[in-house]
Amino acid sequence: QETKTIAVSIPAADHGWTGGVVYHAQEQAKRLEQRYPGLKVIVKTSPDGASQANALEDLTTQGIDALVTLPHNSDELTDPIRQVKQKGVFITVVDRALTDNSVADLYVAGNNPALGRVAGEYIKEKLNGKGNVVVIRGLPIVIDEERNKGFDEGIAGSDIKVLDRQFGNWSRDDAFKVMQDYLSKYPQIDAVWTQDDDMAVGVLEAINQAKRTDIQFVVAGAGMKDMIKKVMDGDKMIPVDILYPPAMVAVAMDLTAAGLYDHLPVRGSYILDATLVTKDNAKDFYYPDSPF
Amino acid sequence: MTDTTANKTAARRSFGDIDLRAVAPFVALAVLLVLGALVNPNFLGLDNLLNVLTRSAFIAIIAVGATFVISAGGLDLSVGSMSAFVAGVMILFMNTGVVAGSLPMLAVAMLLALGIGALCGLANGVITTAGRIEPFIVTLGTMGIFRALTIYLAEGGSIAMKAPDLRAAYRPVYFGNVFGVPIPVLVIIAVALIGAFLLYRTAFGRHVIAVGSNEDVARYSGIPVNRVRTLTYVIQGVCVAIAVLVYVPRLGAATPTTGLLWELQAITAVVIGGTALKGGVGRIWGTICGALILEVVGNIMVLSNFVSEYLIGAVQGAIIIIAMLVQRSLVRRR
Amino acid sequence: MTDTTANKTAARRSFGDIDLRAVAPFVALAVLLVLGALVNPNFLGLDNLLNVLTRSAFIAIIAVGATFVISAGGLDLSVGSMSAFVAGVMILFMNTGVVAGSLPMLAVAMLLALGIGALCGLANGVITTAGRIEPFIVTLGTMGIFRALTIYLAEGGSIAMKAPDLRAAYRPVYFGNVFGVPIPVLVIIAVALIGAFLLYRTAFGRHVIAVGSNEDVARYSGIPVNRVRTLTYVIQGVCVAIAVLVYVPRLGAATPTTGLLWELQAITAVVIGGTALKGGVGRIWGTICGALILEVVGNIMVLSNFVSEYLIGAVQGAIIIIAMLVQRSLVRRR
Amino acid sequence: MVTTARPPLLEAVGISKSFGPVEVLGDINLALEPGEVHAIIGENGAGKSTLMKILAGHLAPTRGELKLDGTPAVLAGPVDAEARGIVLVHQEILLAPDLTVAQNIYLGREIRKGLSVDDKAMNKGAAEAVRALGVDIDPTITVGRLSIAQRQLVQIARALLVPHRVVIFDEPTASLTLTETEALLRVILDIKKKGAAVLFISHRLPEVKEIADRVTVLRDGKLITTRSAEGLEPVDMARLMVGRDVAKLYPDRVATKAEDYALEVEALDVPGYAQGASFKLKRGEILGFAGLVGAGRTELLEGVVGLRPAHGRMKLDGKPVQFVTVRDSMRAGIVYLSEDRKGKGLLLAQKLGINLTLAALGQFLRGMLIDRRKEAKALDDAIAEFDIRTRDKELLAGQLSGGNQQKLLLAKMMLLDPKIVIIDEPTRGIDIGTKEQIYKFIAELAQSGKSVIVISSEMQEVIGVCDRILVMRNGRIVGEVTGEHMTEDEIVVLATGVTSREAAVTAEHA
Numbered sequence A: 001q002e003t004k005t006i007a008v009s010i011p012a013a014d015h016g017w018t019g020g021v022v023y024h025a026q027e028q029a030k031r032l033e034q035r036y037p038g039l040k041v042i043v044k045t046s047p048d049g050a051s052q053a054n055a056l057e058d059l060t061t062q063g064i065d066a067l068v069t070l071p072h073n074s075d076e077l078t079d080p081i082r083q084v085k086q087k088g089v090f091i092t093v094v095d096r097a098l099t100d101n102s103v104a105d106l107y108v109a110g111n112n113p114a115l116g117r118v119a120g121e122y123i124k125e126k127l128n129g130k131g132n133v134v135v136i137r138g139l140p141i142v143i144d145e146e147r148n149k150g151f152d153e154g155i156a157g158s159d160i161k162v163l164d165r166q167f168g169n170w171s172r173d174d175a176f177k178v179m180q181d182y183l184s185k186y187p188q189i190d191a192v193w194t195q196d197d198d199m200a201v202g203v204l205e206a207i208n209q210a211k212r213t214d215i216q217f218v219v220a221g222a223g224m225k226d227m228i229k230k231v232m233d234g235d236k237m238i239p240v241d242i243l244y245p246p247a248m249v250a251v252a253m254d255l256t257a258a259g260l261y262d263h264l265p266v267r268g269s270y271i272l273d274a275t276l277v278t279k280d281n282a283k284d285f286y287y288p289d290s291p292f
Numbered sequence B, C: 001m002t003d004t005t006a007n008k009t010a011a012r013r014s015f016g017d018i019d020l021r022a023v024a025p026f027v028a029l030a031v032l033l034v035l036g037a038l039v040n041p042n043f044l045g046l047d048n049l050l051n052v053l054t055r056s057a058f059i060a061i062i063a064v065g066a067t068f069v070i071s072a073g074g075l076d077l078s079v080g081s082m083s084a085f086v087a088g089v090m091i092l093f094m095n096t097g098v099v100a101g102s103l104p105m106l107a108v109a110m111l112l113a114l115g116i117g118a119l120c121g122l123a124n125g126v127i128t129t130a131g132r133i134e135p136f137i138v139t140l141g142t143m144g145i146f147r148a149l150t151i152y153l154a155e156g157g158s159i160a161m162k163a164p165d166l167r168a169a170y171r172p173v174y175f176g177n178v179f180g181v182p183i184p185v186l187v188i189i190a191v192a193l194i195g196a197f198l199l200y201r202t203a204f205g206r207h208v209i210a211v212g213s214n215e216d217v218a219r220y221s222g223i224p225v226n227r228v229r230t231l232t233y234v235i236q237g238v239c240v241a242i243a244v245l246v247y248v249p250r251l252g253a254a255t256p257t258t259g260l261l262w263e264l265q266a267i268t269a270v271v272i273g274g275t276a277l278k279g280g281v282g283r284i285w286g287t288i289c290g291a292l293i294l295e296v297v298g299n300i301m302v303l304s305n306f307v308s309e310y311l312i313g314a315v316q317g318a319i320i321i322i323a324m325l326v327q328r329s330l331v332r333r334r
Numbered sequence D: 001m002v003t004t005a006r007p008p009l010l011e012a013v014g015i016s017k018s019f020g021p022v023e024v025l026g027d028i029n030l031a032l033e034p035g036e037v038h039a040i041i042g043e044n045g046a047g048k049s050t051l052m053k054i055l056a057g058h059l060a061p062t063r064g065e066l067k068l069d070g071t072p073a074v075l076a077g078p079v080d081a082e083a084r085g086i087v088l089v090h091q092e093i094l095l096a097p098d099l100t101v102a103q104n105i106y107l108g109r110e111i112r113k114g115l116s117v118d119d120k121a122m123n124k125g126a127a128e129a130v131r132a133l134g135v136d137i138d139p140t141i142t143v144g145r146l147s148i149a150q151r152q153l154v155q156i157a158r159a160l161l162v163p164h165r166v167v168i169f170d171e172p173t174a175s176l177t178l179t180e181t182e183a184l185l186r187v188i189l190d191i192k193k194k195g196a197a198v199l200f201i202s203h204r205l206p207e208v209k210e211i212a213d214r215v216t217v218l219r220d221g222k223l224i225t226t227r228s229a230e231g232l233e234p235v236d237m238a239r240l241m242v243g244r245d246v247a248k249l250y251p252d253r254v255a256t257k258a259e260d261y262a263l264e265v266e267a268l269d270v271p272g273y274a275q276g277a278s279f280k281l282k283r284g285e286i287l288g289f290a291g292l293v294g295a296g297r298t299e300l301l302e303g304v305v306g307l308r309p310a311h312g313r314m315k316l317d318g319k320p321v322q323f324v325t326v327r328d329s330m331r332a333g334i335v336y337l338s339e340d341r342k343g344k345g346l347l348l349a350q351k352l353g354i355n356l357t358l359a360a361l362g363q364f365l366r367g368m369l370i371d372r373r374k375e376a377k378a379l380d381d382a383i384a385e386f387d388i389r390t391r392d393k394e395l396l397a398g399q400l401s402g403g404n405q406q407k408l409l410l411a412k413m414m415l416l417d418p419k420i421v422i423i424d425e426p427t428r429g430i431d432i433g434t435k436e437q438i439y440k441f442i443a444e445l446a447q448s449g450k451s452v453i454v455i456s457s458e459m460q461e462v463i464g465v466c467d468r469i470l471v472m473r474n475g476r477i478v479g480e481v482t483g484e485h486m487t488e489d490e491i492v493v494l495a496t497g498v499t500s501r502e503a504a505v506t507a508e509h510a
């Protein structure tokens, strides 16, 4: 069979979700290389946008046929990815759309605004349109801003009051601290929205320690197995989770390889919903062997 | 006669000097506490203060170790990722379940953590002294190494304690208290006491100060400079491990973000506490105070409503610079 | 007669020493190049080498400034976030479109960037010297401040160049070349030449070294110590701005993560290049070599396929430590 | 009272200086006439350096004023003083160790050529300036690699480079050997001849006698007297300084040395510094090491005690030993007191007590704890025994006067109760009264069956205290002098490598 090379450029495993991305990318690479003899998949991680631009250059000089990339930041990486494309490489962009839509041949999208919106809508509904909510954001980057705006859209038109928004840096420890301080600051909180499941771990522990009963539930997102398990088990504090699976990178790789070898028409957009995981459908999203 | 009087006055003056320099961080802390109370009445609530005190444990304990390293003229940038690594290995060991019974298992795991911490410190110390490389470079290197090993062990995800009973048995080490004093606070006090004892009252402590003050003089005085330096890194490693012992029961997991930037916080705490980065001075209690200052600033930031969340980093940076300015002007005015 | 001979020998030996120490980083770089060639045949391709050289511009240029600061006994941890801040302001200014025409606009924006960089450096310098605070604390503080200001300006997102024609006009500054030599490489060479001239051939450079070597001596010799120190920070700020001038056309945006950890890389480049962190020695060309080493290590990591992605940080850390060990043993063997 | 036509060049009127509440100078009046060499003598800690620093603008007086050419003047700082022609050669070495000799000499006043500095001119100028002092130092070598003596010379060269009317030398000869001292004295006479005034501090009274026109004596921060040097013999000076008779500087030696060897060194190489050194030290003996600056004495003995890598055979009390680190030799009962007391002897930024007990901390442990009371008592004892002049026990070591630092170092090392003591430049910068004490102390050590090695560039000193003298040149031991051969002439001949026959020949041709 013909030899082809797919390069995968993703962020480094610097917190839970990106860790999941790296895990799934590496696993999928092994699987694809088995499935398509002659296929070589190079997975490279980068800690920030500038290094990712470097990595893209380096990958291109090795001669590649397709690139699957989850860019750190759309604004920064649109041009470097465009340059790769100019070498005749098939481009698959994952999760974060580039500023120029014509660059990507295939776009496998996680929907960041939707993740926020679904969370907001759920909270609005569950609290009957009225209550006090605190928000713990991730890091001040674009994705976070998108989710945050989506959340505001979700609760729009209700009497839900967002008491506070602070950054938890997608870290359990920082989220724990912020939540402790929220609990000192606000005597009455009805619900908490954190942007991802990692941070929810810290939030739950802080609430647990304070023995506060006013908080009815926490909404997080991503689909970390511990959280899915809690939803499955009917944990009151975690009634739902919003899917934002790091495995989307595997889907993208799969489609790209299929395009290369099976000559399937894979161009276009492939949108993954920000699915609301509830007690009923949780078992479909529970992968006990995943590290994330 | 006149001589004796002069002597007395001089002694008093110089004590006054030293006292002021040692007291300055505490004054800065007091000012911050007042500021906090003004910003939010809940700030002075017992719960909030205990929270802040308790969670300052990690940085405070690590910073005690850093006080040794820095006093001896060294630097350790690897403490943050070392924390993650030690925590990861400790949890993986607990997850194997090779020791029966929660308490025996905990005891063994804790010893293991301490041992690994000491070994990591030893590695830093030996490479720095035997290889005669700037500690900045060595520990920046090991920082990368420990962090990567942690991520490798976690396969990019997190390493969480699996056994619920073990987790339950361990939880009180962070969340428990003795007569209302949270256990982490007791640990801070114990570590600081031992640290102060080592640094101020033993020959080893004297040697640390001598090495940091002037390496040549120390060598010509028959002090085993390399051994002393190396030992400070080992102490740093053990302090990191102790911090981990208190850290793990809190969330029961090690993740890629565990200990991120702790090195900068620890060094900042040490410097705010009055220890000079060039070595030769070490102030354990100042360091503890520095760690508290950092945590209080963070707490005030969340409790206040004045600044946009985007600007918190700026305000924190400014407060720390201002705190140092206040300190300096205090000391200079005498 | 005999006496003169003895003197000569001493002098010769010491010259040999200096040469080796200056050459050591280049030897380490050469070893790395060989390693790279073994790892991947594409490594020695012209494209790849030019890529690596070109992108090392940011760290190399910043590190030239850091060489001044460190030689004078200072430290600047704020350069990374300062880069983001300067880039952010520059792009926001370009987006206002107040100057008509691409080239005039670019020229004004560049001057603005240089001015802001110099001002940021001036702030670091003045707070450090006038406030007599450890530069570690000051620049850690301003690091937080610059970063937060960038985030504030970006409102949590990113700041991207809007006008496509401006973008097009600016692109060649990173992607263009003169007789095949990429423009960023020319900028590195120019900055290094000016830096070397300043440091080695002017009275100011002399004073920088003297201040870093022994502040008291410098003061007694009538050197305005604080002014010299402050100027090194201003130079650092200008170098940051120059790096930004080359950086912006590459990615066309500033984000809250722009320049993250550049401070550590710049300091590492300086130290690998043979400049001591305690001050009193400054090696501009060593610094450039240090920046290249860092970039080559990163490049080899991407080009090689031996190590798990999780372990890259560990291998990078190890390589840097080993490079330093090689250097040291070279110098020691004489 | 004599009214001169011209006012004094520089005059101190009622100068006092206090550090905190401690007054170290009280009501000093001093007038410097053009074309005179004015010596200031006094015990360690008498306030000489402090006074000089005030005259050169480094310190501001607490009370009193300075007059330049008869008009009151306030010196804004050393730079201002230099601009007015007052230069000070510090007692301590104040040079940037990382810069070269030429760069140091021209620091702050670089010769420029357009934008850049003119290194060629500066190297040339520096070489000349150093050569004028009678030595040959490569101007492109970094100062950190020079010996203390060489640094001192560079420092002098630096001071003399600017136009000067008043030159203040604060113990310039303390670390110089005879030849260099003579050259320097010639330079001083030159300065004097050009009409400038010289202030000269030295503990070597014969030197003072040789060069000074007037002598001012300080004691405990007070001016005791200013006299013409004429007819003032060193003995008189000593009496004025110390306030009692210093009859005999060097103690009588009763030959007590046993016949067995305490230390035998055979074919010891200290790579780069000394080759094939062999010598034996008897028990109870005082052995001197003489030689020119840079002869390698310091390095050889540092090699012996394990401070430097060295290869060769050594026996201690007849048993073969090997010292890898200085700890080994200390445990075996050998201590080495460095000539570089600021760089290698004392922690200048730490208190006296911490310095005193640093090498012998083991003796002050009670269990794991340091016994602070015992430490405090040791400090009291040391202050008494070694006559350390400090008005405040809480001072930092760096705040002690130069001579008192030396005494503190001596006290520090003696706490180890060694069997063999190696003292490098034992009385560098020490006043005559204390010198007497130190010599007595060395003699007592030998008397009590210990062995002492004295490295000294002061020929009188080695001859006065030692039983036997080894002379080094260019890293080799080139000879030994004993008994009546212990004369300056014999030593100089060996140290310079000019044999007496050659010397005789040279003399004939001259």
Ligand SMILES: Nc1ncnc2c1ncn2[C@@H]1O[C@H](COP(=O)(O)OP(=O)(O)OP(=O)(O)O)[C@@H](O)[C@H]1O
Binding pocket: D019, D024, D042, D043, D044, D045, D046, D047, D048, D049, D050, D051, D091, D389, D390, D391, D395, D399, D400, D401, D402, D403, D404, D429, D431
């Ligand atoms: N910065 C200072 N703070 C407090 N005391 C000081 C300081 N500097 C000097 N002294 C004290 O002032 C006194 C005079 O010191 P000075 O150096 O002038 O003596 P000296 O006559 O030069 O002695 P020596 O011959 O040993 O050099 C000493 O008792 C010294 O301890």
Ligand SMILES: Nc1ncnc2c1ncn2[C@@H]1O[C@H](COP(=O)(O)OP(=O)(O)OP(=O)(O)O)[C@@H](O)[C@H]1O
Binding pocket: C010, C014, D144, D145, D146, D147, D148, D149, D273, D291, D292, D293, D294, D295, D296, D297, D298, D299, D339, D457
């Ligand atoms: N670090 C160094 N690197 C190179 N040469 C050095 C270094 N230190 C000293 N030297 C040289 O070694 C030689 C011997 O040193 P030194 O002058 O200390 O010998 P000494 O006989 O003890 O003289 P002194 O009379 O000063 O005690 C000198 O030529 C000196 O310049």
Ligand SMILES: [Mg+2]
Binding pocket: D048, D049, D050, D091, D170, D401, D402, D403
């Ligand atoms: Mg003096």
Ligand SMILES: [Mg+2]
Binding pocket: D147, D297, D298, D299, D339, D424
């Ligand atoms: Mg010597």
